[in-house]
Amino acid sequence: MLKLESVSIAYGAIQAVRNVDLEVNPGEVVTIIGANGAGKSTLLKGIAGLEKVVSGRILIDGEDKTGVPPHKRVNLGVALSPEGRGIFPDQTVRDNLLLGAYSRGSRDKTVNDTMEREFERFPRLKERQNQMAGTLSGGEQQMLAIARALMTKPRLLLLDEPSLGLAPLIIAEIFRTIRDLRKSGLTILLVEQMANQALAIADRAYVLETGRVTSQGTGSELLNDSKVRAAYLGNH
Ligand SMILES: Nc1ncnc2c1ncn2[C@@H]1O[C@H](COP(=O)(O)OP(=O)(O)O)[C@@H](O)[C@H]1O
Ligand SMILES: [Mg+2]
Structure with missing residues (x-):
């Protein structure tokens, strides 16, 4: 579904991503x-x-989409739930979800059904749909960020640190949501600082160090790798 070939990304002189090869298969x-x-x-x-992307290629479904702008990538089925959530605090929960749907570019008639589906997934968002998003708890804001990305009906969901700053019980709930999404057939690329839980849930994993992939394997291979354990799992 997604393939990166030697992708590099830079901020001026800072090379943040260096020659990364990575693959995500459907499901x-x-x-x-x-x-x-x-x-x-x-x-x-x-x-x-x-x-x-400075150099390298990004393939989606086998086709080179390296230079395709963000809104068209949404149309290809790629949605990002960004680090820090990126919700609009002074807009209602409902309007945040609508903005998510419209980032697909067109106002289609299924928006209300899609929102209803997300309200079923996250009942607390339904209860709070007319509340300003900034008044939600951290966990609810994270759910809103995920629901907003799902409003674009993606095939590939990019989740950037969904557990950041949340209490353990809420983190467990977020991971439960990720498991449910996987069960529904969604493909997920998950960035996490909770390496233990992320590796436990993952089919495969990559370790990134100063922009380069330094290890890769199945989730359980990396969970049992002594170097990975020492560096990211806080034990040996
Ligand atoms: N907007 C930016 N401008 C300049 N440098 C940036 C910017 N965003 C990130 N960086 C730098 O790029 C590197 C990678 O950052 P980032 O992708 O945020 O890492 P991570 O998500 O793994 O913490 C870091 O050195 C960071 O300081
Ligand atoms: Mg980050």
Whole structure:
């Protein structure tokens, strides 16, 4: 579904992503783990078309989409739930979801059905649909960010640190949501600092260090890799 071939992304002189090769197959949950500043968010933004690729190629369904702008990538079925959530605090929950749907470019008639589906998935968003998004708890805001991305009806969901800053119980709920989404057939590329939980849920995983892929394997291979354990899982 997604293939990166030697992708590099830079901010001026800073090379944030260096020659990354990565693949996500239909139905997989793939996770990228790595320290702060490793280039994880930059990589997801590159895949969403929000950062320009300096060299290399991004293939979607086998076709070169490297230069395609973000809104057209949404039409190809790629949606990003960004780090920090990126919701509009002074808009209602409902309007945030509508903005998500409209980022697809066209106002289609299924928007209300799609919103109803997300309200079923996240009943708390339904209860709070007329509340300003900024008044939601951190966990609810994260759910809103995921629901907003899902409003575009993606085939590939890019999730950037969905557990960031949340309490353990809420994190468990977020991971439950990710499992449910996988069960529904969605393909997911997950960036996480909760490396343990991310690797436990992932079919495959990549480790990113200063912009480069330094390890890859199945989730359980990396969970049992002593170097990965020492660097990212806080034990040996
Ligand atoms: N908008 C930006 N302008 C300049 N440098 C940036 C910008 N965003 C990120 N960087 C730099 O790029 C590198 C990778 O950052 P990022 O992709 O956010 O890493 P991660 O998500 O793994 O923490 C870091 O060195 C960071 O300082
Ligand atoms: Mg990041």
